[in-house]
Amino acid sequence: MSNQLAGISIVGLLLAGLLLSFTVERTPEPTGVISFDLSIADDATPHVLAEFRRNRSEGISRMEFAKGTYHFYPEKGAEFFSYISNHKDVQVWTAFPIIDLQNLVIDGGGATFIFHGRMIPFLLEESSDITLKNVTVDWAEPFHSEALVVANDQNQNTFDLRIGEEYPYEIRNGELIFLKEYYEHPLGQTILFDPETRGVAYNTEAYTPLTTAKRLNGRGLPDARKYPLDALPGELLVRGTERRLRAEELSPGLIRIHGHNKLLPEPGLILTAKGYPWDNRIAPAIRIFHCQDFLAENVTIHHAGGMGLIAENSTDLTLDNYEVSPSNGRMVSTSADATHFVGCRGTVTIKNSRFFNQLDDATNVHGTYQVVEDILSTHSLGMRVGHHQQQGSQLGYPGERIGAVDLDSSFFSYAEMTIESVEKVNSRYSILTFREPLPTALARGHLLENLDAYPELVVKNCTISGNRARGLLLSTPRKIVIDSNYFHTEMEAILVPVESGKWYEAGSVTDLTVTNNTFDNCNYGGRNRGVIRFIPDDENENIAFLNVNVSDNEFRHFDNLFLEVNNVNGFRFAGNTIIDSGSFPALYPGEPAIRVRASRNLEFRNNDYRGRARVILDADNNDTELTFE
Amino acid sequence: MSNQLAGISIVGLLLAGLLLSFTVERTPEPTGVISFDLSIADDATPHVLAEFRRNRSEGISRMEFAKGTYHFYPEKGAEFFSYISNHKDVQVWTAFPIIDLQNLVIDGGGATFIFHGRMIPFLLEESSDITLKNVTVDWAEPFHSEALVVANDQNQNTFDLRIGEEYPYEIRNGELIFLKEYYEHPLGQTILFDPETRGVAYNTEAYTPLTTAKRLNGRGLPDARKYPLDALPGELLVRGTERRLRAEELSPGLIRIHGHNKLLPEPGLILTAKGYPWDNRIAPAIRIFHCQDFLAENVTIHHAGGMGLIAENSTDLTLDNYEVSPSNGRMVSTSADATHFVGCRGTVTIKNSRFFNQLDDATNVHGTYQVVEDILSTHSLGMRVGHHQQQGSQLGYPGERIGAVDLDSSFFSYAEMTIESVEKVNSRYSILTFREPLPTALARGHLLENLDAYPELVVKNCTISGNRARGLLLSTPRKIVIDSNYFHTEMEAILVPVESGKWYEAGSVTDLTVTNNTFDNCNYGGRNRGVIRFIPDDENENIAFLNVNVSDNEFRHFDNLFLEVNNVNGFRFAGNTIIDSGSFPALYPGEPAIRVRASRNLEFRNNDYRGRARVILDADNNDTELTFE
Numbered sequence A, B: 001m002s003n004q005l006a007g008i009s010i011v012g013l014l015l016a017g018l019l020l021s022f023t024v025e026r027t028p029e030p031t032g033v034i035s036f037d038l039s040i041a042d043d044a045t046p047h048v049l050a051e052f053r054r055n056r057s058e059g060i061s062r063m064e065f066a067k068g069t070y071h072f073y074p075e076k077g078a079e080f081f082s083y084i085s086n087h088k089d090v091q092v093w094t095a096f097p098i099i100d101l102q103n104l105v106i107d108g109g110g111a112t113f114i115f116h117g118r119m120i121p122f123l124l125e126e127s128s129d130i131t132l133k134n135v136t137v138d139w140a141e142p143f144h145s146e147a148l149v150v151a152n153d154q155n156q157n158t159f160d161l162r163i164g165e166e167y168p169y170e171i172r173n174g175e176l177i178f179l180k181e182y183y184e185h186p187l188g189q190t191i192l193f194d195p196e197t198r199g200v201a202y203n204t205e206a207y208t209p210l211t212t213a214k215r216l217n218g219r220g221l222p223d224a225r226k227y228p229l230d231a232l233p234g235e236l237l238v239r240g241t242e243r244r245l246r247a248e249e250l251s252p253g254l255i256r257i258h259g260h261n262k263l264l265p266e267p268g269l270i271l272t273a274k275g276y277p278w279d280n281r282i283a284p285a286i287r288i289f290h291c292q293d294f295l296a297e298n299v300t301i302h303h304a305g306g307m308g309l310i311a312e313n314s315t316d317l318t319l320d321n322y323e324v325s326p327s328n329g330r331m332v333s334t335s336a337d338a339t340h341f342v343g344c345r346g347t348v349t350i351k352n353s354r355f356f357n358q359l360d361d362a363t364n365v366h367g368t369y370q371v372v373e374d375i376l377s378t379h380s381l382g383m384r385v386g387h388h389q390q391q392g393s394q395l396g397y398p399g400e401r402i403g404a405v406d407l408d409s410s411f412f413s414y415a416e417m418t419i420e421s422v423e424k425v426n427s428r429y430s431i432l433t434f435r436e437p438l439p440t441a442l443a444r445g446h447l448l449e450n451l452d453a454y455p456e457l458v459v460k461n462c463t464i465s466g467n468r469a470r471g472l473l474l475s476t477p478r479k480i481v482i483d484s485n486y487f488h489t490e491m492e493a494i495l496v497p498v499e500s501g502k503w504y505e506a507g508s509v510t511d512l513t514v515t516n517n518t519f520d521n522c523n524y525g526g527r528n529r530g531v532i533r534f535i536p537d538d539e540n541e542n543i544a545f546l547n548v549n550v551s552d553n554e555f556r557h558f559d560n561l562f563l564e565v566n567n568v569n570g571f572r573f574a575g576n577t578i579i580d581s582g583s584f585p586a587l588y589p590g591e592p593a594i595r596v597r598a599s600r601n602l603e604f605r606n607n608d609y610r611g612r613a614r615v616i617l618d619a620d621n622n623d624t625e626l627t628f629e
Helices: A045-058 B045-058
Strands: A007-014 A020-025 A062-065 A069-072 A078-082 A090-094 A097-099 A102-115 A122-125 A128-139 A145-153 A158-162 A169-172 A175-179 A184-186 A190-194 A213-215 A241-243 A246-251 A254-258 A270-273 A286-289 A292-301 A309-312 A315-324 A339-342 A345-351 A354-356 A363-368 A370-375 A380-385 A401-405 A415-424 A429-434 A447-450 A456-460 A463-465 A472-474 A480-483 A486-488 A494-498 A512-515 A518-520 A532-536 A545-551 A554-557 A563-566 A568-574 A577-580 A594-597 A600-605 A608-610 A617-619 B007-014 B020-025 B062-065 B069-072 B078-082 B090-094 B097-099 B102-115 B122-125 B128-139 B145-153 B158-162 B169-172 B175-179 B184-186 B190-194 B213-215 B241-243 B246-251 B254-258 B270-273 B286-289 B292-301 B309-312 B315-324 B339-342 B345-351 B354-356 B363-368 B370-375 B380-385 B401-405 B415-424 B429-434 B447-450 B456-460 B463-465 B472-474 B480-483 B486-488 B494-498 B512-515 B518-520 B532-536 B545-551 B554-557 B563-566 B568-574 B577-580 B594-597 B600-605 B608-610 B617-619
Touching (some): A045 A062, A090 A122, A169 A246, A175 A246, A241 B169, A286 A292, A292 A309, A315 A339, A363 A447, A472 A480, A532 A545, A563 A568, B045 B062, B090 B122, B169 B246, B175 B246, B286 B292, B315 B339, B363 B447, B472 B480, B563 B568
Parallel strands (some): A069 A102, A097 A122, A102 A128, A292 A315, A309 A339, A339 A363, A345 A456, A354 A463, A363 A472, A463 A486, A472 A494, A480 A512, A486 A518, A494 A532, A512 A545, A518 A554, A532 A563, A545 A568, A563 A594, A577 A608, A594 A617, B007 B062, B062 B102, B069 B102, B102 B128, B122 B286, B128 B292, B286 B309, B309 B339, B345 B456, B354 B463, B456 B480, B463 B486, B480 B512, B486 B518, B512 B545, B518 B554, B545 B568, B554 B577, B568 B600, B577 B608, B594 B617
Antiparallel strands (some): A007 A020, A078 A090, A145 A158, A145 A270, A158 A254, A169 A175, A175 A184, A190 A270, A213 A241, A246 A254, A370 A380, A370 A447, A401 A415, A401 A447, A415 A429, B007 B020, B078 B090, B145 B158, B145 B270, B158 B254, B169 B175, B175 B184, B190 B270, B213 B241, B246 B254, B370 B447, B380 B429
């Protein structure tokens, strides 16, 4: 890359209809003057790509847009096949291929970028010192759909949906399909929103997800896979089932759904649908892979067909005044997590930010486990990616330390090795060679984690509200500070897991401070869980988490259970206030306020409990002296 | 690449069950001795890949296998995302990544290679002087399925299928789905085979393809695409339709099909099914891209989920004693063309070869048209791939001559330009820059063909029989010789088209000799077409083809029409014998034997017509002197 500086200003104006005209001017810079004019119709993609071509040859460090609305279409976009963690591996198109670049500021100048179809707005790979600011991202057509529940009939076991003109659909053999210009989806994954609160509906888990599938009886296919760890590819997961629901058009835009097997959705609520999980995470707004020093500042993401931001193997990432929120009267913003960090390093900082109405967690910070498949020599092994949506992920790079984990004996690694080389044979299977001999205890089925690929995490002054699922999902052994945030989440506000079972998400928390936060009626979606919850997938008495400090927070809660502590060594809970909000009817009035299992060295001091639970602290016998104060 | 020589001999033995053991020995070579032993279980893939790794570092020129059966699984295979012409663009796995290699002989030594799932057995890219010989390729489970028709009921409009244990299935909401270990497919594209003749059934077109879809009435999606040339991606082509057929399980393995809208299949025939076209071409047996000097000798392909061999942009390719034929009692061999050549150069030679029962043509040799989309500057333009299965194809390389075609005025190019550079923006859209200014006549919608990317073609001493569709599809302006072959094809034996309308397959024939061939009851599938047929997609009076010589052939035919000549200048038909075979009932007894349209300079001499047509030659008035002799 050249280090010479240049500046580009792209001035955009939205004209009548879809016609857009903008001017590209190279304004005088200390190092010289470049200036030209350009007038275009309504697809900004080829023009921005032309700037990237110039960038590579001339070394431009800023791209500035003037306020306005810019439309981006995929047809002339740069195309990649992208393996994206926690997404489907897909062909994607972009106007911003930030690949192998250094020192670039993209300043939207307050502009709105509207994307069409299967695009990744910002695709960052192998780049450093990239700033994205002052821009709003949206899609012309969302990847999900929304419909108003207008009636239900307990006798017929049906409910009726009113679907607006903005969500075209058709019914194929009884299946409701929402049609997009570049995409389509059936009901698939669904959840109810409440248009009055503009968030996920109270107790939605009793009604949704809609029961879309039922088991088939039949001879089917004998399950005799050679490599049983590899589940079927996503699109074959329907195998052995058929559709339970049937859609009937009563009149254009009015659809009756038959065959639901939970409570019938109530009129007045909005059913949001995003299709099946193996096909609905295809277009995140920001994808970052193996980058360093990324800053998003004053960036708003109104939608994405997947996550708002997904970062892998990247170092020092900051989101400041970052917002995920719905637009155009939609209930839903992004169709998966607002942000998600896999195998990152340095510090992940999320501050002064807002996360509204996305269909999954506000953030999830974790490493990955890969599974030992073959011992190949004294120094090398074959390993396999556990979950099909982690396909293509890179466990580490030469010189990094890999830990070997045998979950049967401990959540923590029993040996460390240093990577000499990695050969990615395919997206599921790699050959790792180490500088040291393999530990003698190493065996097929053991897990490998990258001990150098965990970040510190700061989440400060943020608001998380109205979304499906959790607020924060924390899996990193580095220092974590969760400070002065507001949570109003459908499931846990903070979930600290060991996701060994299904998602192969590694990283046991060992240094966590949760302080000065407000937990406002979280976990209102219907599950019997704590607002803060520590829980490994593997049920045993081993210690999974260390050194937790939850202090000076306010819990406003409608239900009893607000804290679940499992497999923790060193837990301090102090100076917290717990208030009975009365905001919703309690769902589990028989529960204690706090449940403790398989944990030790706990301390509850100077808390102010004003809730209604008859038992505040329900602890197993590991720590008989334990009291709540 | 190193030029040093080494030899590898891989000795394989099929043991009980799936267990396979083989030994890899490096035998003494003039340049030195390398020898090692290796014993494996039943997946040969990682061991062959290890040889390829060694090959790259040590320069091995031969891989020899001992006779035996080797199984190849994808889980430890090398993975690629591959844009393959006339196939779906897919993630594929291979044990033979012949990429950037020179001077390699793979000698199977008479071995059989059995592949599992979505693999490409031989993936050749950017390589030269590659020989593949003495090997048989098959799949453990085919990508298509077969079922015996056991009954039909005209009153209920149903027919019944008996499905053997080797084709597991399930019925989801009335849809019959055939289940494979790594794949599945619905009925989709179907055709009847006759187990007595072991070929496509006579007049199958009256019965199949099964009418799988019917139109939906509904508001659907307004068609307002910004770039109308890009049709919907394949999987969205179901839009606006729903399934017409309904499957009902009468007992395990016995399935009744309701709703067919053509003649009901007759008991005793075998219905073969391969799913929908957008998802059933995913695993060709041999893929060759931008290679030089490829020889396949004594190679048998029993199956592929797509074409037997698909070659693009490659030079000097020879198939000698090459066979495509079904195995294990299956009716079907490859599920698409036996061989297919796109934009190749030098000479394509197919000799002493046999093509049985594949579900599409024995070969198709053509270039590609791309469509002018934008005039970008005096020397550069944006162009778009016309058909979604040509995505990713490369029109040409710097220094090659591109012709501009305006089909409204001529089938031949009106201007030539020389490529300076190609920028592939994405798989559908490229920016081409030429050494000369663009011709002034050039306009959006005109077609571009690569005048340097057409091969000479020799097809000699081959047998083509029992397959669906055509024998040879010829679209190259270079010299073509079709000599001493046997044809028994369901559609045309030889089709000479200008496929401008749907497939964007370029290349007008200008030098074709068809001599000493036997055409044995071709076109028996039910269509009213010539056995040899010249036909452009665009209906006009312009000349599309030049200099054709059809001489000394024998036509044994059950119907009248055997020759269709449209838009040809220079057609000689001499010394041919046409015999009424009586092998099947005539389908179109009112037709002439030969039909000529929009052609000139024709000559029919010294032919021996012994057929039944009352009119032998039906010519339009372009050539009033024309007579058949």
